[in-house]
Amino acid sequence: MKTNILITSAGQRVSLVKAFQTELRKKYPDSKVVTVDLRPDLSPACHVSDSYYKICRANNENYVSELLEICEKENIGMVIPTIDTELRILSENKGLFDAKDIHLIVSDQEFIKHCRDKRELNDFFKNYDIRFPQPVDKFNPTFPLFIKPYDGSLSKDIFIVKEAAQLTDFHLTHPKFMFMEYVDPEFYKEYTVDCYFNKSNELSCAVPRQRISVRSGEIHKGITAKNHIIDYLKEKINTIPGAIGCITFQLFFNKDNNDIIAIEINPRFGGGYPLSYEAGANYPKMLIEEYFENKNIDYTDNWEDKLLMLRYDAEVLVRDHE
Structure with a gap:
């Protein structure tokens, strides 16, 4: 059985790579975690992985073939995508990985399409009564309002417009901008929820973490929080057809009246997942047990409440680098 794991677009995801290394070696001591990146020589996560490869961009026509070639060379049994731009192309080609007995941990095309286009995502939320x-x-705007692109990520091109004088032709004519109600942070706190969906597309864990x-x-x-958000998501999205692995929900929560306003879904590991992992939501272990060992993954809430994460910059030093 192939038990090596490959993480794509590794970049700065040092903690994610280390988490997979830790959990993989508990069960398969001789297995390794491989990474790929556009510039692996400048990726700290690549330098802490067991081996790494340079690969073209996800929108290059050779991306899938290059990735498959690396998977075969390294005897890869599982691939973990980490950025939005590669999800669609990988989902479309999932059959190629299945044919080579490689578990590609990516949701189906329809669900990814909903998540990537925020206009369709609003329809998704409406269908689930969220x-x-x-x-x-x-x-004919009311103020304040919020503007963001329908296909944006990493908080790029977002604007808070408090009065008419701040609204420009750039905002009004941009073809991708969505205008929406402004959620006041005085009353609502922003959360990301790290969810795990098993092979049956069932919610198996949900960890809200406040984005301080x-x-x-x-x-x-950020800080983990066992609060009303969990029961809300268990009621609303206990099953999502096509969703597998780590799915992150972004939402606003008013703890005074339990009001929840959802804003995004990212069908991949989020950059803040290491907090959930350290709290005990062990998604690398779940993936290994579910896909390598065919174990059933049932719902769990066995993770630590009120765990605070304070990030800082650290260094990965590479000697004799050219």
Whole structure:
């Protein structure tokens, strides 16, 4: 059986690579975690992995063939995608990986399509009776309002417009901008929820973590919270057809009235997942047991409440680098 694991677009995901190394070696001591990246020589996660490879961009026509070639060379049994831009192309080619007995941990095309286009995501939320920020007519706006692109990520091109004077032609004519109601942070706190969906597309774990501080779109300071969000998600999305592995929900939560407003779904490991892992939500172990050992993954809430994460910059030093 092939038990090596490959993590794509490794970048700075040092903690994620180390988590998979730790859990994999508990069960398969001789197995390894391989990484790929566009610039692996400048990727700290690649340098802490057991081996790494350079690969073209996900939108290159050779991406899938290059990835499969690396998988065969390294005897890979599982692939973990980590960025939005590769999810669609990998989902479309999942059959090629299945044919080579490689577990590609990616949700199906339809679910990914909903997540990548925030216009369709609002329809998804509506179908599941989940509240989301209501659209605002840009030609007859009410203020304050919030603007973001329908296919954006990493908090790029987002704007809070508090009065008409701040609204420009750039905002009004941009073809990808969505105008929506502004959620006041004085009353609502922002959370990311790390969810695990098993092979049967059932919710098996949900860890809300409050985004106390964010840097470059990724959580910098955060804390786990066992609160109403968990029961809400268990009621609303106990099953999502096509969803597998780690799925992150972003939402706003008003603890005074338990109101929840959902804003995004990312069908992959989020940058802040290491907090959930350290709290005990062991998704690498779940993946290994479910896909390598064919174990059933039932619902668990056996993770630590009120665990605070304070991130800082650290260094990976590479000697004799050219």
